[in-house]
Amino acid sequence: MRKLFLILTTLAVLWSQGLLAQTLTVATVERPPFSFADKGGEAGFSMDLLAALSETLGWQYSIEQKDRFADMLNTVQTGEADLAIANISITAARETRMDFSQPIFESGLQILVPEEQSAVPALLRALMSRDLFLAIGIAFVILLTGGMVMWYFERRAQPYFDRSLDEAWFPSFWWALNLVVNGGFEERVPRTAFGRMFGVLLVVSSLFIVSVFTARITSVMTVEAISGSVNSVNDLYGRSVGTVEGSTAAAFLSRREIDFAAYDGLEAMLTAFEAGDVDALVFDAPILAYYATHRGRGKAATTGSVFLRENYGIAFPTGSARVEEVNQALLALREDGTYDQIYRKWFGARN
16 A cells, blocks of 8 residues: 555656646737737737746746637637636636636726827817808808998998998998897998898898807707717717627627627727728727827827726636636735736836
8 A cells, every 4th residue: 555655646746747847838819018929029918927927836838829819718718728818808708618817907998089089179179160160151251241232222321331342341240240149239220221121131030040050050069079079988879880809898889789890800900990990999998008009109099988897817728727826826926016016017007
């Protein structure tokens, strides 16, 4: 029995040493700033955290970069990869197909829009709109025309209009403006028969002119408000929205019944946004923020607050014995400050 015990103990030690010595296969996908290729190697928050975990646990590992997020998860589900790390949201649906470590990052979804759309408030954009300037221009022409017609017939009968043509345009316009807004000047009542008839016509029609002008301005500002900047999820209805197929953002948009274009990967989604194929993107907040401050600097900006809070984790095949040791190592990295150091490197100080 003692010999059998020694044999079994020796085999167990050799097996554990072999387990530690083997090279683990780690699947990931291009997701700056969590994982991306940089100068021939892998960089990002997740890659730095993986390196710290491997140093703590004595791991050797090789990275397999996948083209699609779904492919990365499939390699874990089938056991082709020992683990996967990137910006992997821990969801109930994924928990049924694989195991997760404790959360390694708190995230959520956010909206990305073109820079000019987020920089100019909707009211200011409405005031600067072409349609509003057109409406004001038409009103100016109508009032100037009406005032000059009154000047032509009243210039010899009403002292107010007794001016030369080059001096008459503004007083005539001012008279017509006051007529429309205030009902006219008591001391400047038209004196000719045509002038009085035309004056009455202007007063009556001013009700129509003011109503149409007000309605036009209201219409322009309403349309601008509807088609203006995106500030929340509710502003996405009726717009062209893009996200990554199979992502938590896609599931969220489907639940909210918001139409969206689903792209195969992050690069395809960002390319469509840069080409103007979509008005807004909905995706993981830190990834959109990183894009806006690097590749999309000056061209794109995140808008609104982060919503649908979620946690990222490291994915393992179901039943993996490495989950517990990784959780213990993660706690150690948090306690000794290593995790905070990695976090500050990529995202700055935490709020």
